[in-house]
Each structure stands twice: as structure tokens, then as C-alpha cells.
Amino acid sequence: MGARRMAKGIGEFLMELVGEAVAEVILGLLACALLLSLGLIAYLSWSFSPRLTVAGAGGLSLFLAYGAWGAFRNPSKDRRRRGVAAVATGGFTLAAATAVFLFFYGSDCGCL
Incomplete structure (x- = not known):
């Protein structure tokens, strides 16, 4: 009974370890692809028109x-973010993330 539970625990640990390793590789590849695409956009836009x-x-x-x-100011109670302010705050949040x-x-x- 104890050996089964120990084997199950080891199996769960190995699955978690492999899952984390795969997730780390995927996130690293996404970061490299994002860096390369941002660099390519900058290069192409500069070559088009500095x-x-x-x-x-x-x-x-x-x-x-x-x-x-807009994200860090203290909003008053009767005013909400609308239009351009909401889009700008969302854009800033996306850029920060x-x-x-x-x-x-x-x-x-x-890739650097």
C-alpha cells in the first residue's frame, strides 16, 4: 500500500517537473519570437522612413x-474612463505587461 502511494507521488512529481520545463521552453520561445518581431518592425520602419x-x-x-x-491618477467618483482614456490605459497596461x-x-x- 505504501509503495503504491509513493510511486503515485513520484509520478505526479515527474509530470509536474516535465510540465514546468515544457512551459518554460514555450515561454522562452515566445519571448524570442516577440523580440525578433519587434526588432524586425523597427528595422523595416526605419528603412522605409526614418x-x-x-x-x-x-x-x-x-x-x-x-x-x-490615466491608470495611476485618482479618479473622481462621478467620472469614469471613457473613449480615448480607456484605450490609452489599456494600451499602457498591455505595453507594461x-x-x-x-x-x-x-x-x-x-537570439540576442
């Missing part, structure tokens, strides 16, 4: 700054 690339980066920075301001993901999983990427 001025438009700088203007687009500036506009995106302003949009994300507005989203950060992507940055955290790349910080944790893209730092050990072999």
Missing part, C-alpha cells in the same frame, strides 16, 4: 504616457 519612425515612436510614447497618467514578460523571459534569450 522621420516617420521617429514621429511614430514619439506619438506612441505620448499615447502610453497618457495611458499611464509585455515589458515585464520580456524582462523575465527575454533576458536569457539566445
